[in-house]
Amino acid sequence: MILLEKLGQQLGHPTRSVYGWLITKFLKYHNKMLEESAVSLSGIQPGDTVLELIGVDYSKYMHKMAGDLLKELVSNGKVSLYQCDVAAMPLADNMVDKVFHCNCYYYWPDLRKGAAEIHRVMKPGEGRVVSFASRREFPGRSWQPEAYMAALRASGFNQVTMEDHQHRHITCQAIYATADK
Numbered sequence: 001m002i003l004l005e006k007l008g009q010q011l012g013h014p015t016r017s018v019y020g021w022l023i024t025k026f027l028k029y030h031n032k033m034l035e036e037s038a039v040s041l042s043g044i045q046p047g048d049t050v051l052e053l054i055g056v057d058y059s060k061y062m063h064k065m066a067g068d069l070l071k072e073l074v075s076n077g078k079v080s081l082y083q084c085d086v087a088a089m090p091l092a093d094n095m096v097d098k099v100f101h102c103n104c105y106y107y108w109p110d111l112r113k114g115a116a117e118i119h120r121v122m123k124p125g126e127g128r129v130v131s132f133a134s135r136r137e138f139p140g141r142s143w144q145p146e147a148y149m150a151a152l153r154a155s156g157f158n159q160v161t162m163e164d165h166q167h168r169h170i171t172c173q174a175i176y177a178t179a180d181k
């Protein structure tokens, strides 16, 4: 149980440690399918600015790991990475076409602030958010899709819907939201 609690904490904010290292192995294996599904459901078009190609994570450890992994894409300007809170991103208003995130919102300390900040950076028009989540697996996570959907609506998103996706033995929930401004 203590091990699961430690791993659960690390999922929400990985640090350079044995537990953090274990979590990165888990994420690489388990979340690959989630990330690929989120990308395909986002309907990304050539030329779109996508939050993830602008990568945001407040964990120093994950930020460094992503930087190492994507060194070439970062150095040729195709990917930008920021170590910051999703609720305070160093991005201009109205600059992002699509946002996707996997297994993330339930770690945010304030869903409303996170959703409002995402709304702020999205371009006016039909900007779309896709949030992909697998069910609760570790203690300490508050997997509350309805609360996140409510935060998205309160932040100005509309057409906020959720649907189940089955990938082999894993059931995931995709939340969609449109940022008409």
Ligand SMILES: C[S@@+](CC[C@H](N)C(=O)[O-])C[C@H]1O[C@@H](n2cnc3c(N)ncnc32)[C@H](O)[C@@H]1O
Binding pocket: 011, 012, 013, 014, 027, 028, 031, 034, 035, 056, 057, 058, 059, 062, 084, 085, 086, 087, 101, 102, 103, 104, 107, 108, 109
């Ligand atoms: C379970 S991991 C998922 C990572 C990745 N999407 C994947 O599927 O492998 C959750 C990540 O969200 C980050 N995170 C949690 N709360 C955050 C916040 N408020 N702002 C920025 N990053 C946050 C954590 O540091 C962690 O790296």
